[in-house]
Amino acid sequence: MEAYMGIDVGSVTTKFAVLDNHDELITNLYLPTQGKPITMVQQGLKQIQQQLPTDVEIRGVATTGSARYLAGVIVGADLVKNEITSHAVAALLYSPEVQTIIEIGGQDSKLIIVRDGVVTDFGMNTVCAAGTGSFLDHQALRLNMSIEEFSRRALDNQNPVRIAGRCTVFAESDMIHKQQMGHRIEDILYGLCQALVRNYLNNVGLGKEIKPPIVFQGGVAFNQAIVKALQEELDREVVVPPHHEVMGAIGAALLVQEHIANNHGESEFKGFGVSEVEYHTSSFECQACPNLCEIAQLSLNGQVLARWGGRCDLWERSPSR
Secondary structure: OEEEEEEEEOOOEEEEEEEEOOOOEEEEEEEEOOOOHHHHHHHHHHHHHHHOOOOOEEEEEEEEOOOHHHHHHHHOOOEEOOHHHHHHHHHHHHOOOOOEEEEEOOOOEEEEEEEOOEEEEEEEEOOOHHHOHHHHHHHHHHOOOOHHHHHHHHOOOOOOOOOOOOOHHHHHHHHHHHHHOOOOHHHHHHHHHHHHHHHHHHHOOOOOOOOOOEEEEOHHHHOHHHHHHHHHHHOOOEEOOOOHHHHHHHHHHHHHHHHHHHHOOOOOOOOHHHHHOOOEEEEEEOOOOOOOOEEEEEEEOOEEEEEEOOOOOHHHHOOOO
């Protein structure tokens, strides 16, 4: 059986998806990145190999996500694609009529506008945490509850409390104030969900025409309270597709399948054995501009394979510099 693998390495989670020739998902994997993208890519490859039927042959591999260049070097990717394209392609597979794609991850969020099957505009948030999953994770931790309990209890609200502030710091301060006033915790939790949605739409969605069908993907789509808050704020149905948490990886797999078919080439995939390779990591300070970014680099047997970590992608595009 011929198959294609997509790998989406984000700052919070690392996702794998393997599709067959008919775009059916054979298996997938969702792992916490834990600040160790190399280790998690290797661990993911090991687990994916165990999950695959023995007759599966990987014909192509693509990487996406914030560490896509790094992951691409490690696995020998045939294609490296940005998250916007990968998420859009996956959404169109499950919802061909989609016009708006909402993607909220742990550390960043995106809004993708699609018209007639083509991406026409997008917005991204990579700076403010108030419109991302980490906003809720932080509040759940402060309240000593899991994010699953947070979601469940938020849905039991009776009179949601409006949480003021378009910033995580101010929102937390207001949440504490509302607790001290004696508001029900469930009402405060749903108020936080509403705050995240408002922050997302006011930041990433500013100036964008949000038309249905609307697809909501990313790990935060597990949270049914956020889905409800989005539908209330937009006054539209919001569809959560199957496998929403690995849509970036699914999109990457779809793209590499098309790439291999168009180029009639052999895959550059190094094989699952790279999960056993011991890489060396080090870092240095970039002097190219006043930002003085700390750049991490990946080496094998003294040869630099990849560099990453800057505010721009200068070193990610130029591993040999």
